[in-house]
Amino acid sequence: MLFALVDCDNCYVSCERVFNPSLEGKVVVVLSNNDGCVVARSPEAKAAGIPEGTPFFQLAERFPNLEIHALSSNYTLYGDMSRRVMNILRQSAPDIFVYSIDEAFLMLDESPLTQTDFKRWGEDLAARVRRWTGMPVSIGIARTKTLAKMASKFAKRYKGYNKCCFIDTEQQRLKALSLFPVEDVWGIGRRHAARLKERGIQTALDFTHLSADSVRRAMTVTGLRTWMELCGRDCISLEHLPRKQTICTSRSFPKMLISCEALSVPVSGFAARCAFKLRQQRSMAQFVTVFLSTNPFREDLDQFSLGRTVALPAPAASDPEIIKAALAALDACVAAAQQKLVIDYLELQNEPQTIGLRPADFQWKRAGVIVSGIVPDSEIQTNFLDIPTKLKEKLHALSCVADSINARHGEESIQVASAMRTVDPETGKALTFRNSILHSRRSPFYTTDLRDIIQV
DNA sequence: TCTGGGGTCCTAGGACCC
């Protein structure tokens, strides 16, 4: 068995360039929600030294002489382009595992009967994806997934590979390991890389020379798996549950929020979004968690973060049920935050110089909803004599109808009112958590909205 | 002024049970 890892080059930037070729060869970055940080960079941006995660507002002062094209993220466009690329990959290999929006593993049959020239096959596939979608991809092929990831980095880094690197023989494996920095290995993050370097481990090859025992001690079995994969033994399984075990929707707010009332609007929206994701994977959740946190960058303000979980009476995936539980969890969060303020107040009264002072309310910068205890909806036990069960079924059916209306007429065509209680004073339109996110530099929805279709 | 979002896995340690 061989694994091919197909990875889109600079995915978000490449999506933008497909529809706006004038960005070709320029310094381009794509920003996170609210135009916060740099999340994707063109090769030119990387070469210019722009680090990933740089706050947008710092770009101008840190790179005054650079002409930077900064775009808001357009996840609708990226998701659609990703789907097109994955469909082409699916035609080339029957067994494919989509690992993220820009990556997929392809399982390749290596039996002597097939006698495929894999290097050539990979080059053809990359060329086909490019021709049919405009997206550049790099392909790594090897006997383990970790080695395939490594191969794809070589394919990306050196033009000579013609978009595909095949690590085939034992000599090629050792050579590749010796050229590969240990911090770039899939599964070795910043922390472990720093500790390894302290011990003089620089390359992936050095890492494989450690004993299995010492790797296990320092990096647990996950590190040991990486070690074995680099040695050529396939042991990272992709038997991933197609159903996620937790689902989370969270956002930072453009402006900080204080009151429970103000928080209830985005929290309802996050809850509805989680409920939608549950229905998409045909599952239901048993628990709903809400978390809040203040702005860690504002050292002048009191910092606090907390979360509260509410158990649902029965597994659910309808908007009203998940929202109701989320609002209960939000109430619990706000009550706990109030309690913390009271304790802080009592502490202030202990010191003569702070007697009479009252701590300021917390200013919340970020909130989120997590649903957990996820079970397939086919396994839900129903009791036909139970009236609440009947009501549950109706609520679920109602949400499914809303899903199909939104699929047909666009996201947020119809939704639960508690997620849109505020109105934009300027436009008079209902404000939801999604349309209140800033993305002033977003490209059009070229592939998913007829009004945005390119005119030639 | 302005600083992202969504996941998984593993381990240690405490609570609890008989």
Next chain:
DNA sequence: TCTGGGGTCCTAGGACCC
């Protein structure tokens, strides 16, 4: 005087990924 042993479950926190 002398105070066990074995197990499960849950949670928080750390580490990793894109």
